[in-house]
Amino acid sequence: MSIVIAGTGSYVPEKILTNADLEKMVETSDEWIRTRTGIEERRIAEPGQASADLAYEAGCRALEAAGITGADLDTIIVATVTPNHVFPSNGCILQAKLGATKAFCFDVEAACSGLLYTLEIGRALLNMIPSRRYALVIGAEKLSCITDWSDRNTCVLFGDGAGAVVLEKTAETEDGRGIIATDIHSDGNYAEILKMPAGGSRIPATEQTVRDHLHFIKMEGRETFKLAVNAMVSAAKTVMVSAGVASSEIGVVIPHQANLRIINAVAQRLDVPEDRLFVNINKYGNTSAASIGICMDEAIRSGRVKRGDVMLLTTFGGGLTWGAALIRY
Ligand SMILES: CC(C)(COP(=O)(O)OP(=O)(O)OC[C@H]1O[C@@H](n2cnc3c(N)ncnc32)[C@H](O)[C@@H]1OP(=O)(O)O)[C@@H](O)C(=O)NCCC(=O)NCCS
Incomplete structure (x- = not known):
């Protein structure tokens, strides 16, 4: 069997924070940020938007691209260092929002490697039991709420967003997908x-x-x-x-x-x-x-x-x- 990418989705908040905005907040410059990091702007979630809300938007888009619904999912795994709460997990919060009634759901904390970890875990979980077919894996962060906006060494680097992948277990395809x-x-x-x-x-x-x-x-x-x-x-x-x-x-x-x-x-x-x-x-x-x-x-x-x-x-x-x-x- 193969584990293929059935669909992907992503979401970033609308609010843009530019380097010029940061120049007004800390002792920095657009030129320093661009040349030392390549960053020109980043997205910042609204106060009422938590990481599971960003994950939900990305997850819906990935499900749509895969042509399935939450009810088809066997597992939901969310990678994040900024979950809504210490517990319950963002995975369980998403389960309810997506109507993923048969899925078992949890979070993974592997910092910036989180999505890659969830791809590996999702693949292993699908391969483990013959009847499992779909895993939704998502990396979602609201880093703006753990960023020290008075520390120029770090605050210029981070932003908010979410990216999602639907993994599907299929018979091996001819093109080796x-x-x-x-x-x-x-x-x-x-x-x-x-x-x-x-x-x-x-x-x-x-x-x-x-x-x-x-x-x-x-x-x-x-x-x-x-x-x-x-x-x-x-x-x-x-x-x-x-x-x-x-x-x-x-x-x-x-x-x-x-x-x-x-x-x-x-x-x-x-x-x-x-x-x-x-x-x-x-x-x-x-x-x-x-x-x-x-x-x-x-x-x-x-x-x-x-x-x-x-x-x-x-x-x-x-x-x-x-x-x-x-x-x-
Ligand atoms: C953070 C990072 C951009 C700093 O760039 P750097 O070239 O290493 O810069 P340094 O840390 O050597 O600092 C150089 C100078 O710039 C200053 N500086 C730091 N942030 C600044 C900012 N936003 N604006 C202006 N000056 C800044 C420092 O204070 C330092 O000044 P000093 O020499 O007077 O002490 C870079 O080290 C980096 O990207 N590291 C990896 C970070 C990362 O990837 N983290 C997440 C991993 S998933």
Whole structure:
């Protein structure tokens, strides 16, 4: 059996926060942000919009593209570091909204690698039981609510959004469509370089943790940058070697959108020309778990990726987590 992409969907909030807007909030400049990150603007959810609302919009679009309804789903998996609540999960909230009565639903926390993790988990869960056919996997983030808008080191980087994929288990297709190879890793030894310190059981929320800005993303940018490039390249090479797919056979490379300089360094080391590299960081910034899903959906809907084309996904995030996947669409 193969696990194929039956449909994709994405959603970004309407409100745009430009670099010029940020110039009024912190000591920064459009020129610095563009040259150091490639970001020009990002989307910000409304106060009443939570991450499950963004996930719902993306999920509906993916279901429509797949030609199925929530009732057809066997599982819903949401990757997020900004769930509506610690519990219940966004997965369960979506189940009710989508009428996915027979699905079992849960969330995955793998930071920016979340969507890739859910593709792997969704694939495994579908393969496990013969009667399972459809999995809806979604990366959805409202990072604006864990961004310290007084910290110029981080606030210029992040944005809100959601990307969704319907996975379907089918008999093997003649053109070999489906997930071809994956390579997924974690290294908790680097847990400290990218994190949100408070709000969990280690440092529960208090008035002091709020005053100390401990409910926001903290990051060692330079260290993260170096590790990201090496990890994304290594995972990408592993899936290419294990599948016997050369760089020239890949239609589109979709790297996690964290920094244009990271994306370009990865492409250069993988020998991927610019025209086969998918980039939308200029419009959305880093949307963490949503990033790869939004890119896949835009690449497919714009015709950059056509049926039969091979996509190479490669990602990196807090945890640390990283990985890559080769998928024939
Ligand atoms: C964060 C990041 C953009 C910073 O770029 P950098 O080239 O590494 O910049 P540095 O951290 O070396 O900082 C250079 C200077 O710019 C300053 N700076 C940082 N943010 C700034 C901003 N928004 N505007 C202007 N100056 C800024 C720093 O204070 C520093 O000044 P100093 O030299 O006087 O101390 C970059 O390190 C990065 O993208 N890292 C990876 C982040 C990431 O991907 N995180 C998520 C992983 S999924």
